[in-house]
Amino acid sequence: MTFKPFEPGNHAVGGKTVRVMVIALIAIVLITGSIFVVSPSEMAGERWMGGTVVTATPLGTGVHFKVPFLETVDRLQTSRSVYTLGGLDVYTNDNQKVSIDISVIYQIPSRSVLNLLYKVGRAGNVDIDSTLLPVVRDRALEAFAKYNTLTISDQRGQITAQMKKSISNGLETLFGVDVIDVQLTGIHYSPGFEHSIEEAVKAKADAVQAQNAVAQKRFEGEQKTVTAAAEAQAAVETAKGRADSLLLEADAQAKAALIVGNAIKEHPDYVRYYGLQRWNGSLPQVTGGSMPMVDLRMPGENK
Known part of the structure; x- marks a missing residue:
């Protein structure tokens, strides 16, 4: 070594x-x-x-x-954040429980930063969501308590607007948080209530169908009445036309007869002339006895 x-x-x-x-x-x-x-x-x-x-x-x-x-x-x-609250149970004014989902878009302005960091909850950014939760839940409960369960779907926009107003006022007043928007993303009814809604919708649909059937029958009856009235009016017009035609024809025949009668009175030979004008050239057919004589002379000729 x-x-x-x-x-x-x-x-x-x-x-x-x-x-x-x-x-x-x-x-x-x-x-x-x-x-x-x-x-x-x-x-x-x-x-x-x-x-x-x-x-x-x-x-x-x-x-x-x-x-x-x-x-x-x-x-x-401090940029825009989305706080989502799902499965929140609320109660309507008819004491029905409804489960809802809410999304809150908010932003923390600079004036509220130190307040949220050091004066609300524990120091630092450790419990901001849990700080906002009670306010969001309370305002949502308050909004739904004003509406009837059967009208929730129809008044969804109005309910959302009410929640946005209440949540915005609450978060601004308590924590200085600016709420950009609130969305009601889901409404979940109990199974029993959903069944009752389906039954109500079906009953309403059946009632509308029955009303439509009545309206159709009424329309068909009105159409038949109109058609019958039109046909009756047409028959009256036809009869009136026929009567007018017969009157005109009778008047014409009467005038013709009057003219012929006057002619006969003034000219007796007009009778033979009138007969010759309408003779077809055939002699009368007779059985037994002598043949009748037919005067073929023109009026005015000597016998």
């Missing part, structure tokens, strides 16, 4: 190097621990030794400094 002789100079150099490395490491830790970055979606506050708040106004986006190991940084998201 060979031992390397002791060299004091080399040992001193090695010790100095270690000290430099330790100092550099401590410096890096101190520098790193004294710098922190706040992102655009959040703001921050500082506490001295985990207790006293040393930030007068919230720290915004950018690089900030703190005392390493002695100051604690608390961050809070």
Whole structure:
């Protein structure tokens, strides 16, 4: 075994190097621990030794400094956030239980950051959702208590607007939180109530169908009445036309007879002339006896 002789100079150099490395490491830790970055979606506050708040106004986006190991940084998201509450049981004014799902879109303004970080609940961003929950639940219960279960679906928009107004006022007054929107994303009825709704819908549909059938029968009856009236009017018009035609024909025949009679009175030979005008040239057919004589002379000829 060979031992390397002791060299004091080399040992001193090695010790100095270690000290430099330790100092550099401590410096890096101190520098790193004294710098922190706040992102655009959040703001921050500082506490001295985990207790006293040393930030007068919230720290915004950018690089900030703190005392390493002695100051604690608390961050809070200030961009728009969505708080979802599912399966919340509420009661209507007819004492029916309904389960609903709610989404609340909210934003924390800078004026409310330190209040939420250090004056509401525990220090820091550890229980913001649980802080908002009681207000959201209470305002939702209050809104639904004003409506009847049978009208919830038809008045969904009105209920949502009421909840938004109540939740917005509550969160703003208590915590300074700005509510952007509130959505009623789900309404769940009990199985028994859903069955009763189906029965009610079916009964309503049957009633509408019956009304439609009555209306159809009424329409058909009115159509028949109109048709019968039209046919009766047409028959009256036809009869009137026929009567007018017969009157005209009778009047014409009477006038013709009058003319013929006057002619006969004034000219007795007109009778033979009238007969000759209508003779077809055939002699009368007779049985037994002598053949009748037919005067073929024109009126005015000598016998």
